[in-house]
Amino acid sequence: MNIYFCGSIRGGREDVKIYQRIVKKLQTYGKVLTEHVGHADLSEKGEDAVLDGDKAIHNRDMEWLTSADVIVAEVTQPSLGVGYELGRAVAMKKRILCLFRPSSGRVLSAMIRGADGGLDSSLFQVQDYTEEEVDGILEKYFGKLTKS
Numbered sequence: 711m712n713i714y715f716c717g718s719i720r721g722g723r724e725d726v727k728i729y730q731r732i733v734k735k736l737q738t739y740g741k742v743l744t745e746h747v748g749h750a751d752l753s754e755k756g757e758d759a760v761l762d763g764d765k766a767i768h769n770r771d772m773e774w775l776t777s778a779d780v781i782v783a784e785v786t787q788p789s790l791g792v793g794y795e796l797g798r799a800v801a802m803k804k805r806i807l808c809l810f811r812p813s814s815g816r817v818l819s820a821m822i823r824g825a826d827g828g829l830d831s832s833l834f835q836v837q838d839y840t841e842e843e844v845d846g847i848l849e850k851y852f853g854k855l856t857k858s
């Protein structure tokens with residue numbers, strides 16, 4: 711299974727430890743295409759090693775998104791890139807799980823919270839969580855996915 715993980719980079723790296731934890735768990739279910747999002751040494755400048763810069767990052771990520779079976783996004787730290795990826799993924803009719811921590815004190819964008827399809831089986835789901843709960847939430851989500 712190809713998994714595309716979204717997390718803030720230029721939007722700020724405050725949550726990188728949580729991204730790392732999520733990526734590690736996701737790797738037990740399949741190939742995480744965007745593993746770099748969880749790397750502690752990736753700063754909010756973004757990936758600078760890519761030769762063609764931002765265009766190459768965008769085009770590579772859109773290819774990965776197209777090939778993904780499921781998208782998991784940590785949406786607590788607001789990020790234009792993550793919002794864009796989610797919009798593109800919705801247009802591609804991908805299966806999407808968004809994870810948000812209310813303990814951050816932030817209020818999630820209505821454009822994300824409001825996109826939740828409601829039913830457990832819906833393509834777009836938003837799940838509020840605390841860090842301790844994240845492994846269990848992913849186990850439940852991927853448990854259902856692999857059965858369907």
Ligand SMILES: O=c1[nH]c(=O)n([C@H]2C[C@H](O)[C@@H](COP(=O)(O)O)O2)cc1CO
Pocket residue numbers: 715716717718719720721722744747755756757758767771789790791792795
């Ligand atoms: O260097 C990068 N590499 C990369 O893969 N991205 C993608 C993956 C992340 O889920 C998302 C982060 O967007 P932003 O940088 O606007 O926070 O965009 C974004 C950047 C920098 O914008």
